[in-house]
Amino acid sequence: MKKIKYLYLLLILTLQANAAAIIDTLTADFDVIVVIVDTDSSEPEPSEQASAWKINNIQPVSIGRYSYVNHEGLPVSNVYPITVRHHMYLRMAQPLSSGTNYTIETPYTNTSLNFNETQTLSEAIKVNQEGYFPGGHIRYANLAIYLGSLGNHQLSSAPNYKVYRESDNTLVLSGNSTDLGIDAQSAGDYVYQMSLSTITNGGPYYISVPGLGRSHSFSINNATTEKISKVFFRGLYHQRCGTALESAYTDHIRGICHVTAQVTDAEPPLFIHLNGPSRTIIGGYHDAADFDRRQSHTLIPAWVLNLYDAFPEKFSDNEYNLPDLNNGIPDVLDEAMWGVLLWENLQEADGGVRAGTEANHHPTYGVVAADTDNLTYRTYRRDGHATASAVGMFAQAARLIAPFNAQRAAELETKALAAWNWLQQPGNHPANNAQIMYGALQLYLLTGQSIYHNEFISRVSTLATAGWPEQYHTRYYSLGTIVQGMIFTPYFTSYLYTNRSTDTQTKNILMGWLQEDAQYSLNLLNNRAYPMGAESASWGSVTAQGRYADPMIYLYRVNNDPAYIDAISQLADYSLGLNPVGKTYVTGLGKDTVENILHADSYFTKQNGLGNVPGITIFGPNQVGNMPWEVVIKQHVYPSWNSMPDLRKYSDGWSLVPVNEFSTWEVTAPNAIMHAFLKAMLVQSDLIFKDGFE
Numbered sequence: 001m002k003k004i005k006y007l008y009l010l011l012i013l014t015l016q017a018n019a020a021a022i023i024d025t026l027t028a029d030f031d032v033i034v035v036i037v038d039t040d041s042s043e044p045e046p047s048e049q050a051s052a053w054k055i056n057n058i059q060p061v062s063i064g065r066y067s068y069v070n071h072e073g074l075p076v077s078n079v080y081p082i083t084v085r086h087h088m089y090l091r092m093a094q095p096l097s098s099g100t101n102y103t104i105e106t107p108y109t110n111t112s113l114n115f116n117e118t119q120t121l122s123e124a125i126k127v128n129q130e131g132y133f134p135g136g137h138i139r140y141a142n143l144a145i146y147l148g149s150l151g152n153h154q155l156s157s158a159p160n161y162k163v164y165r166e167s168d169n170t171l172v173l174s175g176n177s178t179d180l181g182i183d184a185q186s187a188g189d190y191v192y193q194m195s196l197s198t199i200t201n202g203g204p205y206y207i208s209v210p211g212l213g214r215s216h217s218f219s220i221n222n223a224t225t226e227k228i229s230k231v232f233f234r235g236l237y238h239q240r241c242g243t244a245l246e247s248a249y250t251d252h253i254r255g256i257c258h259v260t261a262q263v264t265d266a267e268p269p270l271f272i273h274l275n276g277p278s279r280t281i282i283g284g285y286h287d288a289a290d291f292d293r294r295q296s297h298t299l300i301p302a303w304v305l306n307l308y309d310a311f312p313e314k315f316s317d318n319e320y321n322l323p324d325l326n327n328g329i330p331d332v333l334d335e336a337m338w339g340v341l342l343w344e345n346l347q348e349a350d351g352g353v354r355a356g357t358e359a360n361h362h363p364t365y366g367v368v369a370a371d372t373d374n375l376t377y378r379t380y381r382r383d384g385h386a387t388a389s390a391v392g393m394f395a396q397a398a399r400l401i402a403p404f405n406a407q408r409a410a411e412l413e414t415k416a417l418a419a420w421n422w423l424q425q426p427g428n429h430p431a432n433n434a435q436i437m438y439g440a441l442q443l444y445l446l447t448g449q450s451i452y453h454n455e456f457i458s459r460v461s462t463l464a465t466a467g468w469p470e471q472y473h474t475r476y477y478s479l480g481t482i483v484q485g486m487i488f489t490p491y492f493t494s495y496l497y498t499n500r501s502t503d504t505q506t507k508n509i510l511m512g513w514l515q516e517d518a519q520y521s522l523n524l525l526n527n528r529a530y531p532m533g534a535e536s537a538s539w540g541s542v543t544a545q546g547r548y549a550d551p552m553i554y555l556y557r558v559n560n561d562p563a564y565i566d567a568i569s570q571l572a573d574y575s576l577g578l579n580p581v582g583k584t585y586v587t588g589l590g591k592d593t594v595e596n597i598l599h600a601d602s603y604f605t606k607q608n609g610l611g612n613v614p615g616i617t618i619f620g621p622n623q624v625g626n627m628p629w630e631v632v633i634k635q636h637v638y639p640s641w642n643s644m645p646d647l648r649k650y651s652d653g654w655s656l657v658p659v660n661e662f663s664t665w666e667v668t669a670p671n672a673i674m675h676a677f678l679k680a681m682l683v684q685s686d687l688i689f690k691d692g693f694e
Contacts, residue, residue, distance in 0.1 A: 019040075020037055020038065020039040020040075020043060020046075020108045021037070021038050021108075022035060022036070022037055022106065022108060022109060022111050023036040023037065023038055023085070024036045025104065025111055025112070025113040026113075026120060026121045026122060026123055026213065027096060027113075027115070027120055027121075027122040027123070027124070027212060027213040028087075028089055028122065028123050028124050028145060028146070028147055029089075029091070029124065029145045029147065029153055029212070030095045030096060030211045030212050031091055031092045031093075031094065031095045031096060032089050032090065032091050032092070032145075032147060033055065033089075033090045033092070033096070033102060033104065033113055034087050034088065034089055034090075034123060035053075035087075035088045035090065035104060035106060035111065036085065036086070036087055036088070037085070037086045037088060037106070037108065038070060038083050038084070038085050038086075039083070039084050039086065040081075040082070040083060040084075041069075041080075041081075041082035041083070041084050041636060045065065045067060045084070045086065045638070046065065046086050046088055046106075046107060046108075047063075047107055048063045048064070048065050048088075048149065049063070050062065050063055052106075052107045053088070053090055053104070053105060053106055053107070054104070054105040055090060055092055055102050055103070055104050055105075056102055056103055057103075057105075058092075058093070060090040060091055060092060061091045061092060061093050062091045062150060063088060063089060063090055063091070063150075064088075064089035064091075064147040064148040064149045064150030064151075065086055065087070065088055065089070065148045065149050065638060066086070066087040066089070066146070066147070066148030066149070066638065066639070067084055067085065067086045067087070067148075067636060067637060067638040068084070068085060068636065068637050068638075068650070068651040068652065069082055069083070069084055069085070069596070069633045069636050069637070069651045069652050069653040069656075070083045070084065070085035070595070070596075070652055071083035071595065071596060071652070072596050072632075072633065072652070072653040072654055072655060074365075074366040080632050080655065082632070082633075082636065082653070084636045087123070087148060088106075089147040089148055089150055090104070091147075091150070095211055096115050096117075096211060096212070097115065098115060098116055098117045098210075098211070099115070099116065100114075100115055101113070101114045101115075102114075102115060115213075117208050117209070117210055117211060117212065117213055117214065118164065118169065118206075118208045118214055119214060120213040120214065121213055121214060121215075121216070122209065122212050122213030122214060122215070123582055124143055124144060124145045124146075124209075124212060124213075125141060125142075125143055125207055125209060125212070125213070125214070125215035125216075126141060126142045126143075126144065126215075126530075126577060126578050126579065126580070126582045127141040127207065127215045127216055127218050127577055127578060128141075128218055128572075128573040128576045128577055128578050129216045129217075129218060129576055129577035129584050129589070129590035129591045129592065130218065130219070130224055130227070130228050130576050130577075130584075130589050130590055131203060131204075131218050131219035131220055131221065131224030131225065131227075131228065132196065132218065132219075132220045132569070132573065133220075133225055133569035133572060133678050133681075134201050134220050134221055134222060134225065134682075135565060135569070135678075135681055135682060136565055136566045136568075136569035136570070137197055137562070137566050138197055138566045138569070138570055139195075139196045139197055139220070139569065139570070139573070140193050140194055140195050140196055140197070140578075141193075141194045141196060141207055141215060141578065142191050142192065142193055142194070142529060142530065142578065143159065143161070143177060143191070143192040143193075143194060143209060143212075144183075144187070144189035144190065144191045144192070144529075144580065145189070145190070146188075146189055146580070146648075148638070148639060149638070149639055152182075152188060152189050152190055153190065154182070154190040155190070155192065157179075158176060158177045158178060158179040158192050159177055159192060159209050159210070159211075159212070160174065160175065160176055160177070160209070160210060161174075161175055161176075161177055161194045161207055161208065161209045161210075162174050162175075162207070162208045162209075162210070163175075163196065163199060163205050163206070163207050163208075164205065164206055164208060165202065165203070165204075165205055166203070166204040166205060166206055166217050167204070172199060172202075172205065173196070173198060173199055175194060175195060177192040177193060177194045178192065178193045178194075178195070179192055180192065180193055180529045183528070183529040183530070183580075185528075186528070186530070186532075186536075186537070186580075186645060186646050186647045187529065187530065187580035187645050187646075187647045187648065188580075188645035188648070189529070189580055189645075191529035191530075193529070194207060196220070199220055200220075201220055201221045201222070202219070202220060202221060203217070203218060203219030203220050203221060203224070204217040204218060204219050205217065205218055205219065205220070206218070216577065216590075216591045216592070217591075222682050225675075225678055225679055225682055226679055226682070228572075228576070228589060228675055228678075228679075229675040229676055229678065229679035230319075230320055230321075231586070231588045231589050231614050231615050232586065232615055232617075232671050232672045232674075232675040232676070233320050233332075233335070233615070233672045233675065233676050234250075234320055234321070234322075234614070234615050235586075235614070235615025235616055235617070235664075235668045235671075235672055236285060236300070236304075236335055236339075236615075236664065236668060236669065236672055237249070237250070237320070237322055237335065237615075238250065238252060238601075238613050238614065238615055238616075239285040239286045239664050239668065240284075240285060240286075240338055241257060241258050241282065241283065241284050241285055241286050241291065241293060241342070241370070242256070242257065242258050242259055242281070242282025242283055242284075242342075243256060243257070243282065243323075244256040244257075244371070246323070248323075249321055249322065249323055251610055252601070252605045252610055252613045252614070254369055254370055254371045254601060254604075255371035255372075256371060257291070257370035257371045257373065258282070258291060258357075258370065258373070258377060259280060259281075259282055260278045260279060260280055260281065260377075261278065261279070261281045261357045261377040261378055261379055262274075262275055262276040262277065262278050262376060262377070262378040262379070263276045263277055263278070263279055263354075263378075263379050264276040264378045264379055264380075264381075265380075265381040265382075266358075266378060266379070266380050266381065267380065267381065268294070268295060268355040268356060268358075268380040268381070268383060268483075269294055269295065269355070269356070269358070269380075269479060269483075270358075271358060271359065271360050271361055272358045272359065272360060272378040272379075272380070273360050274378060275378070276378065276379075280345065281342070281345040281346060281357060281379070282341065282342070282345060283338055283339070283340070283341030283342030283343075283344070283345055284297055284300070284338075284339055284341070284342030284343075285297060285300060285339065285664040285668075286370060286664065287663055287664060287665075288598075288599075288661050288662055288663040288664065289362075289365060289598040289599050289600055289661050289662075290362045290363055290600070291359075291363065291370060291373060291375075291377070291600075292356065292357060292358040292359070292377075293342060293356045293357045293358075294355075294356045294358075294479060294665070295355050295356055295383065295385050295386055295389075295479065295482065295483050296479050296482045296483075296665045296666075297339075297342070297356065297664070297665055298343065298385070298386060298389035298390070298393065299389075299482070299488060299490070299665055299669065300339045300664060300665055300669045301336045301337075301338075301339025301340045301343075301393050301397070302389065302392065302393050302396075302438070302488070302490035302491075303488075303489070303490055303550075303669050303670070303673050304332060304333075304335055304336035304339060304669070304672075304673065305333075305336045305340075305393060305396045305397060305400060305490065306396075306489060306490035306493060306494070306554075307332065307553070307673050307676060307677060308330065308332045308333050308336060308400060309396065309400060309494050310493065310494075310497070310553070310554060310557045311557065311677070311680050312330075312400070314680035314681075315330040315331070315332045315333070315676075315680060316330050316331070317329060317330055317331060318331065319331045319332070319679075320332075320335070322334050322335060327404075328404055329401070329404045329405070332676060333400060333401065333404075336397065336400075337397060337401065339393075340393050340394065340397050340412075343386065343389070343390045343393065343394075344390075344394070344412075344415060346379065346386070347390065347415060347418070347419065348382060350418075350422055351387070351415075351418030351419045351420075351421050351422030352382030352383075352387050352419070352422045352428065352429075353382065353383065353386045353387040353389075353390040353419055353422075354379045354380050354381060354382055354383060354386065355379075355380035355381065355382075355383035355385070355386045356379070356380055356386070357377045357378065357379055357380070358377065358378065358380070359375035359376060359377050359378070360375070360376070360378075361375070363375060363600060365598065365600060365603060365654060366603050368600060369600050369601045369603070369604045370600065370601055373600075381429070382422070382428070382429060383429055384423065384428070384429040384430045384431035384432070384435075385431055385432065385435055385482075385483045387419050387422055387423055387428075387429075387431060388419075388423055388431035388432070388435035388436050388438065388439050389435050389438065389439075390415075390416070390419045390439075391416050391419045391420045391423070391435075391438070391439030391440075391442070391443065392435070392438030392439045392441070392442045392490070392491065393442075394412045394413070394415045394416035394419065394442075395412070395413065395416040395439065395442035395443045395445070395446045396442040396445075396446075396490075396494070397412050398410075398411075398412035398413040398416060398446055399442070399445060399446045413446060413447075416439070416442070416443060416446070417443075419439070420439060420443060423436070423439075432470065432483075432484065432485025433459045433462050433463050433466065433470060433485055434459075434463060434470060434485045434486060434487045434488070434491055435485070435491070436455070436459055437456055437459035437460060437463065437487075437491050437492065438490065438491035438492070440452045440453075440455035440456040440459060441456045441491070441492060441494060441495055442494070444456055444500065445494055445495075445498055445500060448500060453500075453501070453503075456495070456506075457503050457506050460492070460506050460509055460510065461506070461509075463487060464509045466485075469481040469484050469485065469486045470484070470485045470486065470487065471486065471487060472486075472487040472488070472489075472513040472514075472517055473486060473487070473517065474488075474489070474517055474521070474547045474548060474550050474551060475517075475520070475521070475533070475534070475535055475541075475547065475548070476535075476541075487513070489514075489550050489551060489554060492510050492513070493510070493514070493554040493557075495507065495510060496510060496511065496554065496557075496558050497557060497558060511558070513551075514551045514554060514555050515551075515555065517551045518551040518552045518555055518564070521533035521548035521551075521552070521567075522552075522567055524548075525548070525567055525570060525571065530574060530578060530579055530580065530647070531545070531570035531571055531573050531574050531578060532545060532548075532571070532574050532579075533545060533547070533548025533549075533571055534548070536646060537620070537621040537622055537623070537646040537647055537649060538622055538623060539619050539622060539658060539666065540617075540618075540619040540620065540662070540663070540666045540667040542574065542579075542620055542621055542647065543574070543575045543585045543586075543617050543618060543619060543620035543621075543667060543671075544617065544666060544667040544670045544671055545571035545572065545574050545575060545670075545671070545674065546571070546669075546670030546671040546672070546673055546674035546675075547670045548571055549567075549568040549571050549572070549670075549673075549674040549677070550670060550673070550674075552564040552567055552568050553568065553673070553674075553677050556568075565681060568674060568677065568678065569678060571674065572674055572675060572678060575617055575620070575671065576589060576590055577590050577591075577592065579647065580645070580647045580648055581621070581647070581648060581650050583650065585617055585618050585620045586615065586616065586617040586618075586671070587602070587611070587612035587613060587614050587615065587616045587617075588611075588612070588613075588614025588615055588616075589614075594612075594618055594652060594660065595612070595652055596652045596653050596654045596660060597612055597616060597618055597654060597660050597661070597662070598654040598655070598657060598660050598661040598662075599612065599613060599616060599661075599662070601613050602616070603654075615668070615672075616662050616668065617662060617667045617668060617671050618659065618660050618661065618662050618667075619658055619659055619660070619661055619662060619666075619667065620650060620659065621646060621647050621648065621649045621650045621659070622649060622658040622659050623646075623649065623658070624641065624649070624656060624658050624659065625658075629655040629656075629657065630655070630656055630657070630658070632653070632655050632656075633651050633652075633653035633655060633656040634651070634656065636651070637651050
């Protein structure tokens with residue numbers, strides 16, 4: 001592995017010395033060979049003139065090009081060292097023939113492709129590059145031909161495909177793909193779907209399309225689902241703030257970070273220039289490439305608590321190799337408690353909870369990691385949103401931790417009541433209905449007192465007819481809509497399966513919220529060529545498919561409808577390679593994954609040969625503007641960025657912020673919840689022992 005990393009570094013250094021390199025040869029169509037070329041951004045793009053290329057001494061019929069940034073270094077004198085990757089599509093007069101060797105003359109050096117349809121990788125075949133959930137009944141791969149400047153390709157008929165076990169090349173499935181037509185809304189491809197639903201547990205497998213080539217390998221088994229869940233869920237652990245990441249728990253180690261903050265009454269969510277006395281404030285998570293902790297972060301522990309609350313018997317200690325080993329507390333609950341800890345430390349003696357922490361500017365990428373960041377972080381003022389959210393998470397955490405630690409539960413109950421009392425005092429910063437609903441619900445479930453039950457019912461009734469943004473809406477949210485009172489699943493779903501007395505009309509309203517939102521996402525999923533519940537591409541909407549799984553998880557808890565399992569397992573495939581770009585958008589998983597993400601710690605772990613910190617799902621395909629740091633990347637994309645279909649608006653490059661950054665609350669947490677849920681479902685024999693599943 002070290003040798004491979006050394007060779008990769010050597011390649012980058014070579015490219016920066018202005019020497020183009022041929023990286024690979026593969027296929028993209030039944031008569032198209034792809035030559036992948038890396039060039040320095042200062043060099044001309046590879047020629048699209050047929051006379052510049054030959055295959056077995058014959059010029060191609062036509063040539064297409066697809067280009068994007070593959071590597072971006074730190075700017076020197078405002079010049080960004082950039083490597084551009086070009087997919088050169090060489091269309092031949094005759095179809096590819098298995099067993100034939102093709103010698104390719106290029107403007108650079110000669111290369112070759114010994115084509116074998118069970119061995120030669122084809123970029124046209126899109127699969128989940130790690131593995132599919134074995135407990136579902138719908139899984140598939142897609143075949144879609146995209147040739148850059150030559151456009152897409154509609155085949156005369158839907159091709160046949162075969163699935164082989166990789167270890168011994170045993171044929172396990174032959175099938176006919178289904179012609180889905182053109183995915184005009186989002187990808188612009190003609191898509192041919194290849195069902196994998198009848199394959200039983202096992203793997204790795206690969207798909208071969210006669211005359212075209214093979215897919216990346218994938219598995220369908222419990223072990224792979226567990227691996228995927230571990231990487232995604234530990235994405236939260238890797239963003240913990242106020243602690244060190246130690247070698248017992250991760251290879252991506254760093255020292256302790258951000259232990260103290262100055263206490264000020266600054267207005268959220270802007271940079272803070274005030275000064276105040278320092279105190280210890282640890283807990284919670286870094287926001288993204290930077291290290292602030294915001295009001296929106298109240299959702300992270302709430303989401304994790306809610307998952308455990310719904311399925312407590314499905315989680316156990318030592319599942320995710322977290323620091324609280326062998327404490328008898330399930331790891332999922334341990335992680336939730338780390339998220340809660342921040343808001344405990346931001347609570348004042350009067351019960352009010354401050355809105356988070358921020359510095360006076362962002363740290364500089366490539367200069368500091370979390371443990372070397374020397375910015376001064378300061379607190380915001382006491383805040384109604386944060387305080388009401390804290391009531392809910394403190395009370396819910398108290399109830400859930402009580403069987404394991406009665407003293408901790410009592411402390412959290414006291415803090416929840418203090419925060420509730422602060423909200424009742426005239427003149428304090430007000431909270432919105434949604435967050436008060438959450439606090440009232442959890443205090444009712446904790447104490448059984450009718451005063452909180454009545455408050456919960458009242459707030460639900462008010463919200464049932466409220467306008468935007470006081471609505472339940474998993475498809476779109478932002479920091480602005482969150483603090484303006486948007487409703488989220490943790491605020492109400494515990495009421496649907498509590499043993500305490502409930503109000504039927506209130507439960508019907510809550511079920512209506514879940515069902516309407518879930519059905520909207522299901523309709524999108526069932527009418528899209530790729531497994532997604534997103535309406536459009538923007539700021540993680542297509543990579544954070546956990547957002548759309550969210551209501552389905554709790555509907556499944558209520559009614560055990562396996563259709564929700566099938567839908568969630570499909571959504572889980574998108575960011576792992578079953579998408580138009582054929583890229584895994586999460587670090588640490590898959591074969592063709594993102595590299596130049598905008599994450600301060602990852603810059604240094606890559607320098608140390610460890611690669612990106614795992615478990616980070618980037619925002620992915622997105623509209624971008626014309627800011628200088630965006631144009632640095634955008635200008636090298638070909639065909640042009642604006643001409644691309646929405647789901648192809650992707651390029652590597654850390655300075656392309658809307659694409660290659662992430663946030664723990666928008667992307668990391670929803671996906672961690674989705675994959676933790678799927679792992680939890682593996683223990684249900686009614687899902688994994690029928691229809692031949694192991």
